[in-house]
Amino acid sequence: MxxxxxxxxxxxxxxxxxxxxxxxxxxxxxxxxxxxxxxxxxxxxxxxxxxxxxxxxxxxxxxxxxxxxxxxxxxxxxxxxxxxxxxxxxxxxxADYGESLNTPLLARDTVSFEMPEVRSHMTPVWFAHEFRADLRGKGKIVLPALFGKHSVWVSWFKNRFHRVHFADAGQGRFVASLGPTSAVQGLGWLLDDWLIAKGAKDIFWEKTGDPTSKSRTPI
Missing domain, CATH: 3.30.70.20 (Alpha-Beta Plaits)
Structure with a gap:
């Protein structure tokens, strides 16, 4: 080649x-x-x-x-x-040879991650606040925290908002859940890029309730 x-x-x-x-x-x-x-x-x-x-x-x-x-x-x-x-x-x-595939669409809507050094201020509310602020800084439309301090509602087209909810998974890990939304993949890439930029490590995506779907990327 x-x-x-x-x-x-x-x-x-x-x-x-x-x-x-x-x-x-x-x-x-x-x-x-x-x-x-x-x-x-x-x-x-x-x-x-x-x-x-x-x-x-x-x-x-x-x-x-x-x-x-x-x-x-x-x-x-x-x-x-x-x-x-x-x-x-x-x-x-x-895919040139994908016409015979019967594999269903898999929407990975949950991501777990950890930070290199977890500090006391790193709570789900803090992650939501940081994500919200960074999205606004990039020109995205984001609803105020009054709609839930653990959640971020973002829109990149008209008034179609999509939710990201942060939670503590224990043992130094955190989890973010997407949706429900039809834009899971786009929202997933948006969040994945942000987590990487923030220095998050051991990032794993999966479909809720399906641990066998674990992947290092949203798709």
Whole structure:
């Protein structure tokens, strides 16, 4: 597999499992923003410059598939675990060999985490306050704490608010529950980015009541 750039919007990496469908890209800029080591924008559309080589690069590539404005990033591999992961994320239609999958959508709506050093002020109310303040600082619409000091209600489109509720899980761990909301994946990525920026560690996502669904990412 080569990372050599060609004279057109194509690279030798196009023969790998992940690729951008021809005549589909709208130059939305999302793939190269999420995974710049994997995607690059050419004159007319983005393309894969190399295949992901590590678990984190795979995670970012899948997130780019999910976040893109149109479903141009595709997977043509046959790895059963990857196909299942895409199906559980609602993206089996972006897999060339995903049409026969009967795997249901899996919405991971709970995340547990811990901080490198837990201090007395780090309570569920504190996490909610910090998350609320940081979201407002980024221009998100957030309801006041009067609606519950342990919860954050955020909207990024009109008046459709989505809830994140923080709680103490004991033994130095905390948990945040999402929803109920139809925007679990988007809200999950928003919270995941924030937790990482705050220095949280041992972050694990799962669907409420299903410990077998544990994952280090929302999808």
């Amino acid at each position: 080569s990372e050599t750039y060609l004279s057109t919007n194509r690279t030798m990496a196009e023969d790998g499992d992940f690729y951008v469908e021809a005549n589909c890209c709208l130059l939305c800029g999302v793939p190269e923003d999420v995974a710049p080591e994997i995607f690059q924008t050419g004159k007319d559309y983005c393309f894969v410059i190399r295949q992901p080589c590590s678990p984190k690069e795979v995670d970012r590539t899948i997130r780019a598939m999910w976040a893109s404005e149109v479903d141009c990033v595709r997977y043509r591999g046959r790895d059963p675990l990857m196909l299942e992961r895409l199906a559980r994320a609602g993206m089996k239609d972006q």
